[in-house]
Amino acid sequence: MFIILVLIVLVAAFNIISTLTMIVMDKTKEIGILRSMGMQSRAIRRIFVYQGALIGVVGTGLGLVAGLIAVFLLARYRFISLPGDVYFIDKLPVSIEPLNLSLIVGASLVICLIATLYPAIQAARMTPVDAIRYE
Amino acid sequence: MSSPEAAGWEGGGPVIEARRLFKEYPSGAGRLEVLSGVDLAVTGGETVSVVGASGAGKSTLLHLLGGLDRPTRGEVVLGTWYLSRLSDDELSRLRSRLLGFVFQFHHLLLEFSALENVMLPLRIRGVEEEEARARARKLLEDVGLGGRLDHRPSALSGGEQQRVAVARALVHEPLVVLADEPSGNLDRANSEHLHDIMFELAREQNVAFVVATHDERLAERTDRLLAIEDGVLAPIQLEPLG
Numbered sequence: 001m002f003i004i005l006v007l008i009v010l011v012a013a014f015n016i017i018s019t020l021t022m023i024v025m026d027k028t029k030e031i032g033i034l035r036s037m038g039m040q041s042r043a044i045r046r047i048f049v050y051q052g053a054l055i056g057v058v059g060t061g062l063g064l065v066a067g068l069i070a071v072f073l074l075a076r077y078r079f080i081s082l083p084g085d086v087y088f089i090d091k092l093p094v095s096i097e098p099l100n101l102s103l104i105v106g107a108s109l110v111i112c113l114i115a116t117l118y119p120a121i122q123a124a125r126m127t128p129v130d131a132i133r134y135e
Numbered sequence: 136m137s138s139p140e141a142a143g144w145e146g147g148g149p150v151i152e153a154r155r156l157f158k159e160y161p162s163g164a165g166r167l168e169v170l171s172g173v174d175l176a177v178t179g180g181e182t183v184s185v186v187g188a189s190g191a192g193k194s195t196l197l198h199l200l201g202g203l204d205r206p207t208r209g210e211v212v213l214g215t216w217y218l219s220r221l222s223d224d225e226l227s228r229l230r231s232r233l234l235g236f237v238f239q240f241h242h243l244l245l246e247f248s249a250l251e252n253v254m255l256p257l258r259i260r261g262v263e264e265e266e267a268r269a270r271a272r273k274l275l276e277d278v279g280l281g282g283r284l285d286h287r288p289s290a291l292s293g294g295e296q297q298r299v300a301v302a303r304a305l306v307h308e309p310l311v312v313l314a315d316e317p318s319g320n321l322d323r324a325n326s327e328h329l330h331d332i333m334f335e336l337a338r339e340q341n342v343a344f345v346v347a348t349h350d351e352r353l354a355e356r357t358d359r360l361l362a363i364e365d366g367v368l369a370p371i372q373l374e375p376l377g
Binding site: 029030032033034035036037038039040041042043127128129132 | 198201203204223224227228229230231232234236238242243244255256259260303
């Protein structure tokens with residue numbers, strides 16, 4: 001289950017990479033303006049890491065809350081039926097494991113943070129003149 | 136490097152100098168030489184205009200003078216700093232203290248208000264928010280935009296946007312402002328107004344201006360007029376305007 005969830009998060013991480021790469025392209029001119037005013041490349045990198053981290057934290061938080069609500073509802077109303085002659089039980093059981101929860105949240109945050117690095121480094125590497133000339 | 140003096144410039148002599156500046160770009164199989172040994176020295180408070188055909192290298196020269204790009208050969212000296220010897224971070228620090236830029240298309244940050252745009256160079260330099268706000272407000276009032284502080288660039292006219300850009304270039308009291316076609320996008324009345332503001336503030340702050348322009352009315356108001364042709368700079372005189 002943990003591996004499946006990590007794979008889902010990995011797909012989401014590629015979404016973060018592509019979204020941030022698009023944002024970096026969209027903000028190229030602004031990067032040039034900030035560089036022309038003397039902002040250092042590491043500060044540019046930090047902006048995009050913060051933005052990616054914010055996406056990761058908000059996404060993980062929303063996912064956690066939605067997941068917990070679904071689990072509580074499932075535990076209370078037992079609305080997913082299973083064929084009893086195959087599984088020995090007729091409703092899908094749920095259990096909240098704090099360790100699993102922590103691992104999933106931790107892994108998703110780490111993967112999101114790693115996903116921000118490539119676009120953030122690309123943004124920081126731009127030379128000021130190329131960024132200003134970008135159309 | 137908290138002030139021009141600390142940055143190694145103690146007054147007297149040129150504030151910015153180009154020495155035998157060459158710039159080549161790859162072009163197909165060969166190389167295109169845009170600047171072929173440009174020499175230029177600008178003293179404190181002096182205004183210099185550079186005219187020339189499109190593609191002659193005016194913007195390239197300004198980019199090299201501002202440390203936004205590096206020359207193929209030659210040297211730019213800002214104060215007593217040799218730009219070729221500086222790392223990218225050191226160049227950034229020098230830009231944040233000694234240089235201001237005005238571009239043809241305002242290049243303001245659209246998500247920020249006029250006040251926030253003008254505060255930016257000070258904030259990048261590490262000035263406290265309240266002080267930056269006060270200085271930015273004062274300069275915006277000086278350029279006649281005291282009533283538009285909270286307006287975003289999209290709510291300003293072209294002339295107002297360029298006045299904000301001029302305020303942004305001057306708010307940190309640089310040694311030199313590099314202006315690339317500052318009124319190239321404005322009608323005549325707005326251009327004249329912008330030029331009045333630029334020259335008045337240049338005089339007040341004793342800041343040098345290097346202006347790349349096609350606008351003869353702007354060029355004739357500067358202390359010195361240079362033309363760039365075949366990659367080199369030469370002094371010229373304009374015919375009196377009718």
